[in-house]
Amino acid sequence: MSVVEVRHLAAGYDGREILRDVDLSVASGDVVAVLGANGSGKSTLIRTILGLVPVRRGEIDLFGTAQRRFRQWSRIGYVPQRIGAGSGVPATVGEVVASGRLARRGLFRPPGAADRAAVHEALAAVGLLDRIGDPVGTLSGGQQQRTLIARALAGKPDLLVLDEPTAGVDAASQEAFAGALTEFAANGGTIMLVLHELGPLRPLIGRAVVVHDGRIAHEGVPPEPAGHHAEPGHDHVHPHADEAKAGICEWAPTEGTKAY
Amino acid sequence: MDLLTYPFMLRALAGALIIGLAAPALGIYLVQRRLSLIGDGIGHVALTGVGVGLLTHQSPVLTAVLVSVAGAVAVELVRERGRTSGDLALALLFYGGIAGGVVLVGLSDDSSNASLMQYLFGSLITTSPQDIAVIAGLGAAVLIAMLVFRPALFALCNDEEYARVSGLPVRTLNLLLAVTTAVTVTIAMRTVGLLLVSALMVVPVAAAQQVTRGFRSTMTLAMLIGVCAAGAGVVLSGEIDTAPGATTVLIALAAFLLTTGIGALWHRPHRKAAPQAQAEPPDVVIHA
Numbered sequence: 163m164s165v166v167e168v169r170h171l172a173a174g175y176d177g178r179e180i181l182r183d184v185d186l187s188v189a190s191g192d193v194v195a196v197l198g199a200n201g202s203g204k205s206t207l208i209r210t211i212l213g214l215v216p217v218r219r220g221e222i223d224l225f226g227t228a229q230r231r232f233r234q235w236s237r238i239g240y241v242p243q244r245i246g247a248g249s250g251v252p253a254t255v256g257e258v259v260a261s262g263r264l265a266r267r268g269l270f271r272p273p274g275a276a277d278r279a280a281v282h283e284a285l286a287a288v289g290l291l292d293r294i295g296d297p298v299g300t301l302s303g304g305q306q307q308r309t310l311i312a313r314a315l316a317g318k319p320d321l322l323v324l325d326e327p328t329a330g331v332d333a334a335s336q337e338a339f340a341g342a343l344t345e346f347a348a349n350g351g352t353i354m355l356v357l358h359e360l361g362p363l364r365p366l367i368g369r370a371v372v373v374h375d376g377r378i379a380h381e382g383v384p385p386e387p388a389g390h391h392a393e394p395g396h397d398h399v400h401p402h403a404d405e406a407k408a409g410i411c412e413w414a415p416t417e418g419t420k421a422y
Numbered sequence: 423m424d425l426l427t428y429p430f431m432l433r434a435l436a437g438a439l440i441i442g443l444a445a446p447a448l449g450i451y452l453v454q455r456r457l458s459l460i461g462d463g464i465g466h467v468a469l470t471g472v473g474v475g476l477l478t479h480q481s482p483v484l485t486a487v488l489v490s491v492a493g494a495v496a497v498e499l500v501r502e503r504g505r506t507s508g509d510l511a512l513a514l515l516f517y518g519g520i521a522g523g524v525v526l527v528g529l530s531d532d533s534s535n536a537s538l539m540q541y542l543f544g545s546l547i548t549t550s551p552q553d554i555a556v557i558a559g560l561g562a563a564v565l566i567a568m569l570v571f572r573p574a575l576f577a578l579c580n581d582e583e584y585a586r587v588s589g590l591p592v593r594t595l596n597l598l599l600a601v602t603t604a605v606t607v608t609i610a611m612r613t614v615g616l617l618l619v620s621a622l623m624v625v626p627v628a629a630a631q632q633v634t635r636g637f638r639s640t641m642t643l644a645m646l647i648g649v650c651a652a653g654a655g656v657v658l659s660g661e662i663d664t665a666p667g668a669t670t671v672l673i674a675l676a677a678f679l680l681t682t683g684i685g686a687l688w689h690r691p692h693r694k695a696a697p698q699a700q701a702e703p704p705d706v707v708i709h710a
Contacts, residue, residue, distance in 0.1 A: 212587050235589030242583060251454040251627065253580060254636035261577040265588040269574050297635045313584075 163190050163226065165321050165352045166211055171220035172376075173210040179218065180206045182376035190320075193343075193353045193366055195384060198373035204356045205243075207373055208323050211354075212240055225320075236265035239314030241324040245298060245306050255301070255309050256294040259284055262316035284316040287345060289338045304335025311342055322346060324355040328363065336362045360384060425660040433554050434613075435656045438670065440561035441610045441622065442652025446630075446644035447568040448606050449623025450637075451599055454579040460497065461620035463512060464607045467493030467519035469616055471608070472541050473526025482541070483556060483608060490604035493519060498600040502593070544615035544667035557609045564602045575599065576637055613652070614667030621671040622648060629678035632685035647677050 166188040174180040180203045188194050198204040209215045211222055213229060222229040225237060239262070262284065263277045285291040288308040293301065298309060307327055314322055322343070328336050340362045347353055347366060360367065364384060372380040425431045452460055471489030475482030493515060500511045527538050540548065549557075568575070578585045578595050586592050610619045630643035655670025 214583055214586060233589065235587060238587065240584060240587040242581065245581070250456050250458075251450055251637055251640055252631055252635055253576070257576065257637050258580065260573065261580065261584065261588070264573055264577050264585075264590060267573075269571065269590065273573065295635065317588075 164188070164223065165190050165192070165225060166354065167221075167223040168207075168211065169221045171207075171210065171222060172218040173206060173215050174218065175206075175215065180376055181210060184220070184373075184376070184378055186371060186378060188321075188352060188354055190352055191347075191350055193347050193368045194355070195360065195363075195367045195370045196354065196356045196373060197358075197360075197370055198379075202373045203376045204373040205325055208325060208354060208356055212238070212323060236317055237320045238265075239317050239319030239322045241307075241310050241314045241322065241327055243325045243327075243329065244303075245310065252297045252299060254295050255285065255290060255298055255312075256281060258298055258309055259294075259312045259316050262313035265317050280316045280318060281312075284312040287315055287342045288312045289341075302332060302335070304331040304338075307331050308335055308338055308342075311339065315342065315346065319351070321352045321354070324353070326356050326358055328361055329358055333362075339363070340366065426657070430549070431656075431660060433549050433551065434660075434666065435653065437549055437554055437557045438613050438652040438656045438666070439649055440558055441606075441613050442649040442670075443645050444561040444564045444568075445606055445610055445619075445622040446626040446648035447565055447641065448599075448602055450627045450641050450644055451568070451575050451579045452603065453624055453627045453631075454576075454637075458624045459620060461603060461607055461623045462617075463497070463516040463519075464490050464494050464604050465611070465616035465619045466516040466523070468604070468607050468611060469523025469541065470519045470526060471523075472611075472616075473523045473530065476530035476532050476537070477526050483553065483612070486608045486611060487560075487605060490608055491601050494600035494604035495597060498596050502596065541611055542615050542617050543665055544611070544613050544618065549612055553612060557612070560605050560609050564606050567598065567602055571595070571598070572638075572641070614670055618667045618671050621674065622652070625671065625674040625678055626651065629674065629681045632678070632681040633688065647674065651677060 164187055166186065168184055168186040171184040171186075172179060172181055184207060186207075196204045196207060206215055210217060211224070211229075217229070224232045225234065227234075245258075259281045260273060260277065263273065263280060267273065267277060282291060282294070285294055288311050290305060290308050290312060293305065298306060301309065311324070311327065314324075327339060331339070343353060343355075343363065344366055353366075355363070357363065360370075367384045370380075370382065370384040371378055374380075426435065449458075449461070452458060468486045468490035470493075471486030472482040474480070474489060475485035478485070496515060497512060500515075524538065527541075539545075574585075574590055574595060575598075577588065577590065578592060578599075582592060585595075606623065607616070607619045610622060614622050626644040626648040627640065629647050630640045634640040634643055651674040652670050654673050656666050658664070658673070659666040659669040
């Protein structure tokens, strides 16, 4: 079944059209990386799919329902680029992750045992269970990103949508990330993620979509590692701390790739 | 303490305690959203409502509720549309509110400076039993809404886009916050006055968060500080004959200084211990 179906999509902000004509189909169980240069519209694409940017033309279906009529938001887990601006008051890691249960629980029901169990499970998946009572503000950038992943996982979604989750994140967190996403995908979850570089997430990704100038420029299997990653004897299964920086992969169409 | 045997003093105390509890329960969401001064602005708008009430011989509290709710909804709609011109639009609304209020009060039969001061700086002592009934009813409604919807309001103020993707009724919740802000401002008008309303929403939260780690603990402590400051403010102002609103705010500020001191002492040994606790993962923090 198609989880996300985008047809002839155009979208933008403040009179500026960022996406011009995008077609994209994500099936259940797919792991799709959305790549592209800064300003190409790759973040706008997923933000439009989520309903955060208004659609100008074209259609978006989520789980077979037109986005305008879609109400099962608990099936989608969203991981934004960074923790929200509203951080004037301290909040614990557990409190932020508990927000991920709201889509499932609704506005009126108070949190129960199932909610607490889901919060614990999600924090364990990203390796932050020991920080559950700590203020989010005391965490490193990477740990804050892992908190946001845990928030999305706590709602037990079918589709995870991540906006540059690894941008400026330390190596330990990148690996914790890759672990949590691999587990989610292994259980049949669908993943769409905007990435600047493939990095340690590369083995996970089944398909790469390159956005250029508001259109899908290329679509196909993820690019082969280049540079340091392509050296003989290089072991891809266990990325090390220093490789996170070296693993910036320039995307180039390879065999098995559709070029438009 | 003999003062508390007078019924007007008991009414004053009851009103202050309700507001001391409700104002920080709402204020924490405003602080979280970095809108600490919004209560002050809505207070300016409420003065126009007072003027309308005095001019038309209606209850000033009632007209102030209506006008400030309208103002708060307008502010929320401006905020929602976009942030660029929002700042200026708010300034225009606020100064229009206070200027309109002063002119309208001046045009009314009761145009003495005393009646203006009563709304600007509060006047507990003239609080009637009917006023207390209104304060208690509306205060309880605000408090219940803030507590019942805490998970949703927390999610909204922490990350509005995430709340939207969670399918929460973001606009309804934003309007709920706007309306409860206006209601709280108006009922607190009689206690601390329109110019000091915002202090009771914000200062207890600022004091609490110096020593707390989470949102729920901050909210609980802020409500405790708010209710203690309001109670102590009324009693002390009766004893030493000062303005109750200003006395309450000074007590809340003293609580802020106290918790800031405690927080500084508390965090010093904690910070030293932190690197040892984090020894296990070799965190290479690329991003500062």
